[in-house]
Amino acid sequence: MLLSSQGVATRPQSASHGDVGRSIEDAVRQSGLDWTILRPGGFNSNTYAWAESVRAQRTVAAPFGDVGLPTIDPADVAEVAAATLREDGHAGRIYELTGPALTTPRQQAEALGDALGEPIRFAELTRDEARAQMLRFMPEPVVETTLAILGEPTPAEQRVSPDVERVLGRAPRTFADWARRNTAAFR
Numbered sequence: 111m112l113l114s115s116q117g118v119a120t121r122p123q124s125a126s127h128g129d130v131g132r133s134i135e136d137a138v139r140q141s142g143l144d145w146t147i148l149r150p151g152g153f154n155s156n157t158y159a160w161a162e163s164v165r166a167q168r169t170v171a172a173p174f175g176d177v178g179l180p181t182i183d184p185a186d187v188a189e190v191a192a193a194t195l196r197e198d199g200h201a202g203r204i205y206e207l208t209g210p211a212l213t214t215p216r217q218q219a220e221a222l223g224d225a226l227g228e229p230i231r232f233a234e235l236t237r238d239e240a241r242a243q244m245l246r247f248m249p250e251p252v253v254e255t256t257l258a259i260l261g262e263p264t265p266a267e268q269r270v271s272p273d274v275e276r277v278l279g280r281a282p283r284t285f286a287d288w289a290r291r292n293t294a295a296f297r
C-alpha cells in the first residue's frame with residue numbers, strides 16, 4: 111500500500127506533485143508485489159498550521175477564504191490503509207480519498223470556533239502573503255502547486271470521491287468532526 115497524493119493525477123505537469131509522485135507510484139507498480147495506491151486530497155490536519163494564531167489571537171489567517179475543497183480526515187486515510195492491508199480485493203486498485211463535502215477555509219475557521227466554543231476571526235491573506243508564509247517551511251515548487259490547488263482547484267480536485275465509502279461502508283468524516291476531536295491543539 112502506497113500513500114500517494116491526488117496531485118499525481120490532477121497536477122501531472124507539476125514537478126513537485128506530478129513527476130515525483132508518479133515516479134514513486136511507478137516504482138511500486140513495477141515492484142512485482144501486490145499493490146494498492148491511495149491518492150488523498152488535502153488533509154484536515156493541514157489546519158494545524160493555524161494552531162498558534164488561534165491559540166494566541168483567535169485568528170485564522172489564510173488565502174482563498176471562499177474556495178472549497180473536499181479535504182479529508184487523516185483518520186479516514188489510516189482506516190482505508192488498514193482495510194487495504196487486511197482485506198482481500200484491493201490489489202491493483204487506486205483509491206482517491208476525499209472528505210464528504212466542499213469546505214472553505216472560512217468554514218473551517220468557523221468549525222474550529224464552534225468546537226472551541228469561541229468565535230474565531232478569519233483574516234484573508236493575499237496570494238503573495240500566503241506564498242511568503244509557506245516558503246518558510248515548504249520548497250518553492252511545492253508552494254506554487256499548493257497555492258494553485260488552494261486558489262484555482264480543478265473540477266477533479268473539487269469532486270467528492272466515493273472511494274472512502276466504497277472501502278469502509280460509511281461516509282467519510284466531516285471537518286467539523288475533525289475539529290471537535292482536535293480542539294486541544296487550538297485551545
Ligand SMILES: NC(=O)c1ccc[n+]([C@@H]2O[C@H](COP(=O)([O-])OP(=O)(O)OC[C@H]3O[C@@H](n4cnc5c(N)ncnc54)[C@H](OP(=O)(O)O)[C@@H]3O)[C@@H](O)[C@H]2O)c1
Nearest residue numbers: 113114115116117148149150151152153154155156184187
Ligand atoms: N498534507 C496533505 O494535505 C497531504 C495530501 C496528500 C498526500 N499527503 C501525503 O501524506 C503523507 C503525510 O503528509 P503530512 O502532510 O501529514 O506530512 P508531515 O506533516 O510532513 O508529517 C510526516 C510525518 O512522517 C514522519 N516521518 C517522516 N520521515 C520519517 C521516517 N523516516 N520515519 C518515521 N517517521 C517519519 C514525521 O515525523 P517527525 O515529525 O518526527 O519528523 C511526521 O510525523 C506524505 O507522504 C504526503 O505526501 C499529504
